[in-house]
Amino acid sequence: MTAACNGTGGIVAAVIIGLALLVVVPLVVDPIFLIELTSYVILAILALSLGLIWGYGGILCFGQSAFFGIGAYAYAIAVINMGDSTIPLILSIVVPALFAALLGYFLFYARITDVYFGVITLTVTLILYKLMGTTSGSAYTIGNAAIGGYNGIPAIPPLNLPGSPTTFLSLDGLFYAAGLTLLAVYVGLRLMLKSRFGQVVVAIRENERRAELLGYDARFYKLAAFTIGGGIAGLAGCLFANWGMFISPDVFGLAQSAQVIIWVIVGGTGTLLGPIVGCFLVQWIATQLGTQQVLNANLVLGTILIGFVLLVPKGITPTVLDLIERTCQRRSYAKPLVEKRSVS
Amino acid sequence: MDLLVVLSIEALRAVASLALISVGLAIIFGMMRVINLAHGEFLMLGGYAAIVATKAGINIWVSTLILAPLVVAIIGIIIERTVIRFLYGRPRDTMLATWGLSLFLVGITTTIFGNTTEGISAPAGSLQVGNYYIAAYSLIIVLIAIAVFAAIWAVFRFTRYGLIARSTMQNPEMAAALGVNPPAVYAATFGIGAGLAGLAGGVMAPITGIVPTIGAAYVAKAFITVIGGGPAVLAGTVSASVLFGAIDQIITYLSTPVIGEVALLAAAVILLRFMPQGVTGSFFRRAS
Amino acid sequence: MTIMTNINRRSFLKSSAGAATSLGLIGAGGKAFASDETIRIASLLDLSGGLDALGKPMQDAITFAVEEINAAGGLLGKQIELVTYDTQSDMRLYPQYAQQAVMKDKVAAAFGGITSASREVMRPVFRRLNTLYFYNTQYEGGVCDRNIFCTGITPAQKQSKHVPYAMNKWGKKIYTLAADYNYGQITADWTRKYCMDNGGQIVGQDFFPLDVTNFGSTIQKIQEAKPDFIYTVLVGGAHQSFYRQWAAAGMNTRIPLASTTMTIGGEQKFLAPEETNGILLCFNYFEELDTPANKAFLERFHKRFGADYPYVTELAMATYQSVYLWAEGVKKAGTAERMPVIEALESGISLDLPSGKFSIDPQTHHVIMDINIGQIQDRKINILESYPQQHSLDTSAVCDLKKNPDDNTMYVIKV
Numbered sequence A: 001m002t003a004a005c006n007g008t009g010g011i012v013a014a015v016i017i018g019l020a021l022l023v024v025v026p027l028v029v030d031p032i033f034l035i036e037l038t039s040y041v042i043l044a045i046l047a048l049s050l051g052l053i054w055g056y057g058g059i060l061c062f063g064q065s066a067f068f069g070i071g072a073y074a075y076a077i078a079v080i081n082m083g084d085s086t087i088p089l090i091l092s093i094v095v096p097a098l099f100a101a102l103l104g105y106f107l108f109y110a111r112i113t114d115v116y117f118g119v120i121t122l123t124v125t126l127i128l129y130k131l132m133g134t135t136s137g138s139a140y141t142i143g144n145a146a147i148g149g150y151n152g153i154p155a156i157p158p159l160n161l162p163g164s165p166t167t168f169l170s171l172d173g174l175f176y177a178a179g180l181t182l183l184a185v186y187v188g189l190r191l192m193l194k195s196r197f198g199q200v201v202v203a204i205r206e207n208e209r210r211a212e213l214l215g216y217d218a219r220f221y222k223l224a225a226f227t228i229g230g231g232i233a234g235l236a237g238c239l240f241a242n243w244g245m246f247i248s249p250d251v252f253g254l255a256q257s258a259q260v261i262i263w264v265i266v267g268g269t270g271t272l273l274g275p276i277v278g279c280f281l282v283q284w285i286a287t288q289l290g291t292q293q294v295l296n297a298n299l300v301l302g303t304i305l306i307g308f309v310l311l312v313p314k315g316i317t318p319t320v321l322d323l324i325e326r327t328c329q330r331r332s333y334a335k336p337l338v339e340k341r342s343v344s
Numbered sequence B: 001m002d003l004l005v006v007l008s009i010e011a012l013r014a015v016a017s018l019a020l021i022s023v024g025l026a027i028i029f030g031m032m033r034v035i036n037l038a039h040g041e042f043l044m045l046g047g048y049a050a051i052v053a054t055k056a057g058i059n060i061w062v063s064t065l066i067l068a069p070l071v072v073a074i075i076g077i078i079i080e081r082t083v084i085r086f087l088y089g090r091p092r093d094t095m096l097a098t099w100g101l102s103l104f105l106v107g108i109t110t111t112i113f114g115n116t117t118e119g120i121s122a123p124a125g126s127l128q129v130g131n132y133y134i135a136a137y138s139l140i141i142v143l144i145a146i147a148v149f150a151a152i153w154a155v156f157r158f159t160r161y162g163l164i165a166r167s168t169m170q171n172p173e174m175a176a177a178l179g180v181n182p183p184a185v186y187a188a189t190f191g192i193g194a195g196l197a198g199l200a201g202g203v204m205a206p207i208t209g210i211v212p213t214i215g216a217a218y219v220a221k222a223f224i225t226v227i228g229g230g231p232a233v234l235a236g237t238v239s240a241s242v243l244f245g246a247i248d249q250i251i252t253y254l255s256t257p258v259i260g261e262v263a264l265l266a267a268a269v270i271l272l273r274f275m276p277q278g279v280t281g282s283f284f285r286r287a288s
Numbered sequence C: 001m002t003i004m005t006n007i008n009r010r011s012f013l014k015s016s017a018g019a020a021t022s023l024g025l026i027g028a029g030g031k032a033f034a035s036d037e038t039i040r041i042a043s044l045l046d047l048s049g050g051l052d053a054l055g056k057p058m059q060d061a062i063t064f065a066v067e068e069i070n071a072a073g074g075l076l077g078k079q080i081e082l083v084t085y086d087t088q089s090d091m092r093l094y095p096q097y098a099q100q101a102v103m104k105d106k107v108a109a110a111f112g113g114i115t116s117a118s119r120e121v122m123r124p125v126f127r128r129l130n131t132l133y134f135y136n137t138q139y140e141g142g143v144c145d146r147n148i149f150c151t152g153i154t155p156a157q158k159q160s161k162h163v164p165y166a167m168n169k170w171g172k173k174i175y176t177l178a179a180d181y182n183y184g185q186i187t188a189d190w191t192r193k194y195c196m197d198n199g200g201q202i203v204g205q206d207f208f209p210l211d212v213t214n215f216g217s218t219i220q221k222i223q224e225a226k227p228d229f230i231y232t233v234l235v236g237g238a239h240q241s242f243y244r245q246w247a248a249a250g251m252n253t254r255i256p257l258a259s260t261t262m263t264i265g266g267e268q269k270f271l272a273p274e275e276t277n278g279i280l281l282c283f284n285y286f287e288e289l290d291t292p293a294n295k296a297f298l299e300r301f302h303k304r305f306g307a308d309y310p311y312v313t314e315l316a317m318a319t320y321q322s323v324y325l326w327a328e329g330v331k332k333a334g335t336a337e338r339m340p341v342i343e344a345l346e347s348g349i350s351l352d353l354p355s356g357k358f359s360i361d362p363q364t365h366h367v368i369m370d371i372n373i374g375q376i377q378d379r380k381i382n383i384l385e386s387y388p389q390q391h392s393l394d395t396s397a398v399c400d401l402k403k404n405p406d407d408n409t410m411y412v413i414k415v
Helices: A008-028 A031-056 A064-082 A086-108 A114-133 A171-194 A196-206 A208-213 A218-244 A254-267 A273-290 A297-311 A316-331 A335-341 B002-032 B039-055 B060-082 B091-113 B136-158 B160-170 B172-177 B182-208 B212-229 B233-254 B257-274 B278-287 C009-023 C030-036 C052-071 C093-103 C116-128 C159-170 C182-197 C216-225 C240-248 C292-305 C314-333 C338-346
Strands: A164-168 B126-129 B132-135 C038-045 C079-086 C109-112 C132-135 C143-145 C148-150 C173-179 C201-208 C229-233 C257-259 C280-283 C350-353 C356-361 C366-377 C380-390 C408-410
Touching: A008 A031, A008 A171, A031 A064, A031 A171, A031 A196, A031 A218, A031 A254, A031 A273, A031 C093, A064 A086, A064 A114, A064 A218, A064 A254, A086 A114, A086 A218, A086 B257, A114 A254, A114 B091, A114 B212, A114 B257, A171 A196, A171 A218, A196 A208, A196 A218, A208 A218, A254 A273, A254 A297, A254 A316, A254 B091, A273 A297, A273 A316, A297 B091, B002 B039, B002 B126, B002 B132, B002 B136, B002 B160, B002 B182, B002 B212, B002 B233, B002 C216, B039 B060, B039 B091, B039 B182, B039 B212, B060 B182, B091 B212, B126 B136, B132 B136, B132 C216, B136 B160, B136 B182, B136 B233, B160 B172, B160 B182, B172 B182, B182 C240, B212 B233, B212 B257, B212 B278, B233 B257, B233 C216, B257 C216, C038 C052, C038 C093, C038 C314, C052 C079, C052 C292, C052 C314, C079 C093, C093 C109, C093 C116, C109 C116, C109 C314, C116 C132, C116 C143, C116 C148, C116 C182, C116 C408, C132 C314, C132 C338, C143 C148, C148 C314, C148 C366, C159 C173, C159 C182, C159 C229, C159 C257, C159 C280, C159 C366, C159 C380, C173 C182, C173 C216, C182 C201, C182 C229, C201 C216, C216 C240, C314 C338, C314 C350, C314 C356, C356 C380
Parallel strands: C038 C079, C038 C109, C109 C132, C132 C148, C173 C201, C173 C229, C229 C257, C257 C280
Antiparallel strands: B126 B132, C143 C408, C280 C366, C350 C356, C356 C366, C366 C380
């Protein structure tokens, strides 16, 4: 295809479209829906983190919500103690990244196959869920922050301007902050995947043995991708704690882990746009289902997941893009459609 | 002394429960290489079958030991024919589809029964051991587990189905060439695995009560037991159950049930780090 | 497009609530101004999920109260409209629905929340959005906030009578089993305090997350500790397996139980009689209360919900009565607006209701009420003892909203 497809042109287009959406959307949607939409944007960052390690790293992680939750808890505990949110924000990325590095070291260097990897990451998430649920006694306090067990941590202070704890991020400000973060993560990942490091990660996904014979230590590259994914998920967790001003062990639950997987598979693996699309779509459906009592939300999400695995295993975005590509090759006037392709 | 006896019975019950809830999964995974993330929901369905039947006036033993496995085996065969069979040889997609199935089953049971805890009282009364009293049902669970494992072993060792099943799993093309119908064998095996899950769900129902989301409480434990056990279906499940069940029970006694479960899960993760092939996998390799 | 602002969330939410009215809302559509003809109130209760056994009777009770008031001509000439939110035992839905109830439905008052966790998540939301809030569950005491009225029974009203009564009856060694969250933890502390005050001893104490169903090893531990009785603060459907396993081990005839939570979900009606017989309870309300007001209430209630209605629980009655307290406040204030209603309620409103005399304590926003001790026998409760008009002394020791009206604290009392 054209240079716009794979080159920097695509990234520029993505930035322009993203910024345009950030400006326009708050003007046209209802304020309550904007709050809802902010949560979709935050969760889309989480979806992107799994899109990276699963879609590009080929790592089947069933416990991505563990890093999300650790990030949220790290932020909450730190900000309650410190007041200023700058260091807590950094901690919300570093702590889950370190946790991912530790867990990844344990598993990649044992060369555990991907199916077992899925089960173990799921188990670790459940361990965290159970552990956090037992911390409601007054003994479980870190500084001024009571971890709260099943109750969770209420009244988490929002992000503030560095050095000025009284200048808070307002709720509409959070929409812009989350939107810009999503855009930055997306662009950052695009650039990373174009770099030598990114190409090696993809090469390992394609054929681990061949990559190793070429002299790349697959374990190290996988571990690095996994760690980056953990940090991004943690950042999303921090924003999520800001959004609800509340965090509880539910973030480590099975339902939360399942949701992340569903976003990515519905949107499509192997693209970065896919997880974002999947997240917005599935969350929107889930919200619609939540307001009616006829159809159970689990029933519908389960059906969607089975349906996609059986019928659209590549997910929406790649399937649609394939269709578009085929159509435009046949008609050979590709220009406006190519623009769309470039955002993927 | 009394306390030791009582605690041993409790530990045996923990081991037997773990073995029971894992064995259906072990058969499906060990023989078909299908990772069934809806296993917990099969247990849940077994529990509902047992409770609904008992509340409808059917004898509690008939409900838990016959109806529960039968109902879930039929559901299992239907699921194998409609979903699983399209995914053989694609372990990742199987995991995802069965996860979807798990959500689907939770959703449909919630729609039918509501998201409420239902329960029946455990039959068989209590036993006195010195100064202590325990539920006789604990011992019954141990006996049921022993009977189930003996039966499975006998079926796979001595019956024609067992021979065909083992050969089909080892080499489906060869088996087909010899006149076996692999799809039928796969369906039957999946049905047996599901039925065993249903049996376990029925047996556990009087202890835990049942709620549509209870599968989540089982699935992680069952998985790490199976994976921790390694390739030998029966020996692996038993050895991993003994190891993890004992850890769970000892830590629970020393602290709380939650910490016990956490210790169980943590032990499994550590075990897999050092024995990625599971207990039986590691020992067999060394032995040979 | 300021991203950082000095206005805090409160003024943002206010302004966006204003914007919402002018834009019209999704879903609510033109109904946003319906409050001209009706007064809206919201109910936020777990009607599904692990706590549904508690939430459903409360929902029936609030429905019934609204229907009764409407049938009697409504309030200030307007009908009351009840907006129901099912929070599905999911903590994340509480703040979301609380916001929706205020911003979308524009309710005059909100009723609900079951666990203390859910209350602590919603309380700041209602306070920030200036919406009166009634919390109607027995709880650990200590909430001090002028925007909330707590009609539930607190430890100083309950454990102070219940624990000594049980100790007199059975002995001084207690083993406590409690749910592992703030209500369970703090109630266990209070139990310890009243046990010590009366010369008793806590020989064991275990906490269980709400999803624990296996109590086998706990039952061994209890036998080892040999308490004179067990005090349970177990919550929700999963914890009911304790009573089943306790009876299956044959312990129900050997060590007696006292419980602060049994029957709040009508459990005695679906557990087998031998699993609950003899459990000692202490509440403001029992369906078995033999008073004319209660008999009349039950007759009306059963006419509406059927003669086979399982059980009108303590929590359901507190919910029913809280609506009447609020309605009385509205009548007295002549408006449903928040501040006048709070002031009217603080004037010391007192009503004769099915559970007896029910009076608001202006200093704490808690309720002065009768306390009854009862014992389960074959799914019925025999009332053994009554203590009229008990004050919430635990809360009044730390909270004085007359002196300090801006207080907004959940005091955790050091025991």
